Amino acid sequence: MAGKLATPVLPKGRVAGSARKAKHVPQRTCVGCRTVLAKRTLIRVVRRSDGVAVDLSGKLAGRGAYIHNRKSCWERALKGGLANALKTALTTEDRQRLEEFMSSLPEDSAEPLTGKDPQTGAEVSNA
Numbered sequence: 001m002a003g004k005l006a007t008p009v010l011p012k013g014r015v016a017g018s019a020r021k022a023k024h025v026p027q028r029t030c031v032g033c034r035t036v037l038a039k040r041t042l043i044r045v046v047r048r049s050d051g052v053a054v055d056l057s058g059k060l061a062g063r064g065a066y067i068h069n070r071k072s073c074w075e076r077a078l079k080g081g082l083a084n085a086l087k088t089a090l091t092t093e094d095r096q097r098l099e100e101f102m103s104s105l106p107e108d109s110a111e112p113l114t115g116k117d118p119q120t121g122a123e124v125s126n127a
């Protein structure tokens with residue numbers, strides 16, 4: 001497939017879909033503090049067949065719950081709100097996984113998430 005496609009010349013002055021206003025913002029409730037917020041400002045936790053996991057992509061299938069990206073909300077959520085929202089009981093493994101994630105969160109401010117990987121434990125065998 002190395003064909004040259006003729007680029008169609010569009011009439012000037014037409015901008016496709018430029019000033020569209022997205023009025024509908026999906027909202028979710030934080031299971032920690034019960035505040036209703038825009039979905040993208042919350043972290044999704046999803047119940048999978050193999051346990052409860054943090055879903056940073058927000059796209060995993062399964063029953064989901066939403067929590068602020070701050071520790072106080074996670075602490076509260078882990079005390080009961082989360083299990084309740086997911087209609088499941090958190091196993092010890094779930095709890096460990098969630099607490100590990102929680103420990104990477106800021107103390108008490110809703111800052112935007114960074115895509116940083118806290119553990120880069122790549123082993124390089126150098127002979």
Ligand SMILES: [Zn+2]
Pocket residue numbers: 030031032033034035067068073
């Ligand atoms: Zn909250």
